[in-house]
Amino acid sequence: MIPTHVSIVIPLFNQLKYTKLCLESLQTTLPVLPEIILVDNASTDGTADYLKTLTDVKVISNAENLGFAGGCNTGIRAATGEWVVVLNNDVIVSPGWLAGMLEAAECWNLQIVTPAIREGELSYDINAYAHELTGRMRGVIRKGKANGICFMAHRSVLDTIGVLDENFRIGQYEDKDFFLRATRAGFALGTVGRAFLHHFGSATQKAIKGPAVVRPYALENKAYFARKWKLPWWKRLAGRTREKLTNRMSSLIEKTCYGHTLMEKMVAGRIHYE
Numbered sequence: 001m002i003p004t005h006v007s008i009v010i011p012l013f014n015q016l017k018y019t020k021l022c023l024e025s026l027q028t029t030l031p032v033l034p035e036i037i038l039v040d041n042a043s044t045d046g047t048a049d050y051l052k053t054l055t056d057v058k059v060i061s062n063a064e065n066l067g068f069a070g071g072c073n074t075g076i077r078a079a080t081g082e083w084v085v086v087l088n089n090d091v092i093v094s095p096g097w098l099a100g101m102l103e104a105a106e107c108w109n110l111q112i113v114t115p116a117i118r119e120g121e122l123s124y125d126i127n128a129y130a131h132e133l134t135g136r137m138r139g140v141i142r143k144g145k146a147n148g149i150c151f152m153a154h155r156s157v158l159d160t161i162g163v164l165d166e167n168f169r170i171g172q173y174e175d176k177d178f179f180l181r182a183t184r185a186g187f188a189l190g191t192v193g194r195a196f197l198h199h200f201g202s203a204t205q206k207a208i209k210g211p212a213v214v215r216p217y218a219l220e221n222k223a224y225f226a227r228k229w230k231l232p233w234w235k236r237l238a239g240r241t242r243e244k245l246t247n248r249m250s251s252l253i254e255k256t257c258y259g260h261t262l263m264e265k266m267v268a269g270r271i272h273y274e
Helices: 016-029 047-051 067-078 097-108 126-136 155-161 174-184 203-209 217-228 233-258
Strands: 006-012 035-040 058-061 083-087 091-093 112-119 141-143 150-154 189-199 263-267 270-273
Touching: 006 016, 006 067, 016 035, 016 047, 016 091, 035 047, 035 067, 047 058, 058 067, 067 083, 083 097, 083 155, 097 112, 097 141, 097 150, 097 189, 112 126, 126 189, 150 155, 150 174, 155 174, 174 189, 174 217, 233 270
Parallel strands: 006 035, 006 083, 035 058, 112 189, 112 263
Antiparallel strands: 083 150, 091 189, 112 150, 141 189, 263 270
């Protein structure tokens, strides 16, 4: 049985099809639903009407689109759980995903946990694939790594470093900033093989930014991140290079030993192991 001390926060803006798939997967994979908080960022595609039909979730409707960070923060502030899961709406979870994350947190004393993720077209049996992957990779972890697609944070992290920085417009870099703040504060992060979900990819970002966005928010967020952390170009380059090498080495070891990696992408019909 899933503990009741977990809250799941899902920010929404349009993309009703994905929201329905996400909620259906939660309902079919969790024997008992924890606190689920849906934050609607002023959707215009019928999402608001659909949310009115739901009875087993908490719905918060923002009067305007607050972007990814703002939507997440609205839900996080309303959450009551000891653990808070931030989840994109364009994902489908697999059986045991939440229990696996909680087990991993206890096993490795983690305060932020991300599951294994496969991104792209859903052209496979997710339940069978998840069973195989988590069976093989139960003891695998990438320490110090987390992903904004899905992460579970302990209440102590939020109490210490606060929520996402809403100065990052629309989306991008707010998760990287949050994880860096958590790391600097001494909390342990990890991406783990005990849990798995499928991410369709970019649907949440594309929806939240909306068709009216014309300013280069990604570049603005990148520049703000560099200013905030006082990172000149050469430090950013060194950091990116180090991260690429670390990820490549982790991917090579995981693929060789287990036949899978903790981050996979389907591109043009071919799996890329990352």
